[in-house]
Structures are given as structure tokens and as C-alpha cells.
Amino acid sequence: MARVVVDVMLKPEILDPQGQAVASALPRLGVNDVTSVRIGRRIEIEFAGEPDLDRAREIADKLLANPVIEDFTVRVDTTGSDSRESQPAEAPA
Amino acid sequence: MSTRVGVVTFPGSLDDGDAARAVRVAGGDAVGLWHADPDLHGVDAVVLPGGFSYGDYLRGGAIARFAPVMETIAAAAREGLPVLGICNGFQILCEAHILPGALIRNQHMHFRARDQRLRIEAVQPVWTNAFTDSQDVVIPIKHGEGRYVADERTLDELEANGQIVARYVGGNPNGAQRDIAAISNAAGNVVGMMPHPEHAVDALTGPSTDGLGFFTSMLKFLAGAPADQGAS
Numbered sequence A: 001m002a003r004v005v006v007d008v009m010l011k012p013e014i015l016d017p018q019g020q021a022v023a024s025a026l027p028r029l030g031v032n033d034v035t036s037v038r039i040g041r042r043i044e045i046e047f048a049g050e051p052d053l054d055r056a057r058e059i060a061d062k063l064l065a066n067p068v069i070e071d072f073t074v075r076v077d078t079t080g081s082d083s084r085e086s087q088p089a090e091a092p093a
Numbered sequence B: 001m002s003t004r005v006g007v008v009t010f011p012g013s014l015d016d017g018d019a020a021r022a023v024r025v026a027g028g029d030a031v032g033l034w035h036a037d038p039d040l041h042g043v044d045a046v047v048l049p050g051g052f053s054y055g056d057y058l059r060g061g062a063i064a065r066f067a068p069v070m071e072t073i074a075a076a077a078r079e080g081l082p083v084l085g086i087c088n089g090f091q092i093l094c095e096a097h098i099l100p101g102a103l104i105r106n107q108h109m110h111f112r113a114r115d116q117r118l119r120i121e122a123v124q125p126v127w128t129n130a131f132t133d134s135q136d137v138v139i140p141i142k143h144g145e146g147r148y149v150a151d152e153r154t155l156d157e158l159e160a161n162g163q164i165v166a167r168y169v170g171g172n173p174n175g176a177q178r179d180i181a182a183i184s185n186a187a188g189n190v191v192g193m194m195p196h197p198e199h200a201v202d203a204l205t206g207p208s209t210d211g212l213g214f215f216t217s218m219l220k221f222l223a224g225a226p227a228d229q230g231a232s
Helices: A017-029 A053-064 A081-085 B016-026 B068-078 B088-095 B152-160 B212-222
Strands: A002-010 A041-047 A070-076 B004-009 B029-034 B045-048 B083-086 B102-104 B112-120 B136-143 B147-149 B164-168 B180-184 B190-193
Touching: A002 A053, A041 A053, A053 A070, B004 B016, B004 B212, B016 B029, B016 B212, B045 B068, B045 B088, B068 B083, B083 B088, B088 B102, B088 B190, B112 B180, B147 B180, B152 B180, B164 B190
Parallel strands: B004 B029, B004 B045, B045 B083, B083 B190
Antiparallel strands: A002 A041, A002 A070, B102 B147, B112 B136, B112 B164, B164 B180, B180 B190
């Protein structure tokens, strides 16, 4: 499967209050050496044929990210969907 | 013939009913427009109401921007159609790049619903001719993502061109840059605002009737009355 991964992040100069809220919760976990948390979004796009980075870039620029406040990167997912599915993050209950 | 004002309903719009009512209270004919129908049905102006169009998925307004009706509205707005975007409608106008900048999560992370004092900073011909310069008004706000941001150059341009229509006074509810509550495009026919003027048109249900001025301004503009003060 031709999967492209798009990562969207707020631009560095844009305040991320969500990330700040997470950062301020970390001391409650006993974590005191984290200076910053910023939260973005990972989007996986599956193409029917070959992964098309140019089309993915266009999709990201027009819809997935707002270029006024966000930056994005696109890359072909080389891990492959099979290996991913064989390693679930959490065992089903 | 009374003026026909379109109010768009997207999936997830909440304030289309109140916006239509505000149009009627101001003396216009409210015409319901549907997100999937690109036809504007001959309306003379459009209101994009508040709510959570398409569930605010991705970003507020990001998907509504591509609704068939928005393609038509974007083209008509460039030709001078009066358009008022309220709250989610403001977000849609920014996402569609009809207005500059963006609206992001409130700085303090809290949803804010309160009666908000604003200062009208720009008395413009289309949407604010009923107000006086620097007039204070009270209009409700209710949003979690209303923090207006833009780069410094854009903000300076907005200031220089008189496109900052209203600012928050008595406390900035969301961390908006330069206390911006409402802006217009350069031509002044498109205004986006986070506060809800449609909720301030009736003393029974609103904190004031100050919101009515946005709707009466537009109707007066379309009726061809001189845009300057005291013309009526």
C-alpha cells in the first residue's frame, strides 16, 4: 500500500497552549526535566497506486495544514502497513 | 422590495436561526442557503453563522471552506458582495483566505462565553455605518478558538488600512493579537468577527441591542443611503 505520512505542526512562533497544558501536567508524573511540549497532527494518506508526494504536498498545503499558522512535512511511509498492523500499540482486551 | 440576505447552513451550524432572525429584526428578508447548493438564489448579502461546521474537524472552518456554496460566496465576495462571518463564519473566511490571519485556540485553553465590551474601531460603509467612531458596544462571545493571529506585517497593514473593525476592551477574552475582535477585507465588504451580534438584537434575550447595528448598516448600505453618519 502506498502510504504517505503528513506531519503538521504549529509554526514555532505560534503559541501552543495545548502543548503548554500538557507540559505543565508532566511534573505530576514525576517528570521535571521537560522544557517544552508542542502538539501537532500526523495524517496518513493511502494512494491507490504509487505514493505521489507532489499530490500529497498539494493536499497538505490546501487542506491538511493552514500555511498561515502551520508547517508540514510529507514523506513516504517506508515501514509498510503490514509491519505496523502486526505490532499493535496495545493488546486488545 | 426588501433586501434579501442569505444565511448559510452548514452541517453543524448553530446560529443560523438567530442570524436569520437578526436579519428580519433589522428589516431584511432572510433567505436560507444550503452548504451543498452553490446557488446564492439572488441574495444581496450573506451571513456565515456561528457553530461547528463539519464538527470543526481538522481546524474550525477548514472543511466548510470547500463547501459548494463557499466557492460561489468567495467569488462573489471578491466582486463586492457584502459578507459577514460570525465566529465559525470568521474562521471559514480566514481558512478561505478571504480574510488574512487565522483563529486559533484561546491562549488560556478555556471556552469563553460572556457579554463582551468592544470598541468599534472602523466605521465603514458596509457593515458598521450605524456606529460612531470609537463607540463601545456590548455583544456576547462564545468560543474556544477565537484567538486572532497574523504576522506582524499583516497586523500593521490591517492597522494602517483601517481594517480592524472592533477590538476587545475591558479584558481580552482569548489572547487575540492587538485585542482584535473583528476585521474586514481591504474593500470593506467582508467582515469577520468572533462576537455574536445576532445574539444582541433583542433586550429580552441579549445584553444589549448593539448587535443590530451590523445588520441595519448593511441594509442601509444596500438601500443606497449615504454611508456617512446621520444620513437617515
